[in-house]
Amino acid sequence: MKNLKYLTISILPLMWSVYFLFEILTGRVKDLPTIIGNIALIILFALVGFYFYKLSQKYPQGFKCKTIIIIFSILMVIDQGIKLIIKFFFFEDYIDIIKGFLSFNPIINTDGSWLNARFSTGISFPLLIFVNFIAIVLFFELYRYYLSKGNNSFYGDMCFLFIFSGSLCSLIDKIFYGGSLDFIGISNLFIADIKDIYINLGILFFIISIVISGYLTEDDNTSFKEDLASIKKFLIFSKNDILSLFKNN
Numbered sequence: 474m475k476n477l478k479y480l481t482i483s484i485l486p487l488m489w490s491v492y493f494l495f496e497i498l499t500g501r502v503k504d505l506p507t508i509i510g511n512i513a514l515i516i517l518f519a520l521v522g523f524y525f526y527k528l529s530q531k532y533p534q535g536f537k538c539k540t541i542i543i544i545f546s547i548l549m550v551i552d553q554g555i556k557l558i559i560k561f562f563f564f565e566d567y568i569d570i571i572k573g574f575l576s577f578n579p580i581i582n583t584d585g586s587w588l589n590a591r592f593s594t595g596i597s598f599p600l601l602i603f604v605n606f607i608a609i610v611l612f613f614e615l616y617r618y619y620l621s622k623g624n625n626s627f628y629g630d631m632c633f634l635f636i637f638s639g640s641l642c643s644l645i646d647k648i649f650y651g652g653s654l655d656f657i658g659i660s661n662l663f664i665a666d667i668k669d670i671y672i673n674l675g676i677l678f679f680i681i682s683i684v685i686s687g688y689l690t691e692d693d694n695t696s697f698k699e700d701l702a703s704i705k706k707f708l709i710f711s712k713n714d715i716l717s718l719f720k721n722n
Contacts (some may be wrong), residue, residue, distance in 0.1 A: 481526040485518035506573030507660040535630035548638040552667040556654045576658035583652040605644045612637050614711040628682040636675030642668035
């Protein structure tokens with residue numbers, strides 16, 4: 474695809490810039506270290522995008538099943554392994570890594586989601602767990618359906634890996650910690666964890682997958698009835714796929 478390189482490089486910086494601008498407009502960004510730190514993050518995210526673009530050129534057709542399982546396992550071990558170490562050995566510690574901007578500040582975010590923490594939406598914890606579980610099943614089946622249609626691409630595989638890993642880590646956190654064990658403090662803006670990075674990377678790959686598929690530029694307009702038929706096909710596939718997993722066991 475033309476300009477794929479620039480698209481991959483620019484999405485994460487653009488996402489962060491929009492968020493940063495929002496925090497500026499709401500008056501939460503008031504000091505120079507926060508401004509400089511966020512500009513540095515924008516540059517870092519551009520470099521991350523460039524790295525993934527290079528990786529996509531090496532694996533344009535995505536990964537084999539074995540490789541996907543290995544990458545998924547590594548992602549899970551990184552997030553959950555670090556949290557176990559922090560919980561048992563460093564939970565009471567605080568480290569100012571970059572004064573005024575970046576800190577190691579472990580907390581249990583009992584709000585359960587960024588929306589709850591940032592906007593006090595008041596979504597109940599049991600509902601968040603239920604939605605989280607449904608999202609995991611949905612992501613898994615969407616990916617299976619995507620593969621069943623003969624699709625295979627680096628961006629599709631990476632989208633699944635990061636969103637699925639991030640969602641599963643989020644569910645584990647809610648069940649075993651009673652919330653998210655966050656420890657990456659960014660100024661006074663928020664405290665995040667590694668799964669948040671996974672999910673944002675997943676969004677990056679999802680956007681690129683949608684763009685390169687031509688979905689946003691197709692001239693053919695489907696009717697509402699046709700859209701419902703497509704959804705029905707997916708739901709039937711998902712039902713049969715889930716039932717087959719139980720039958721095989």
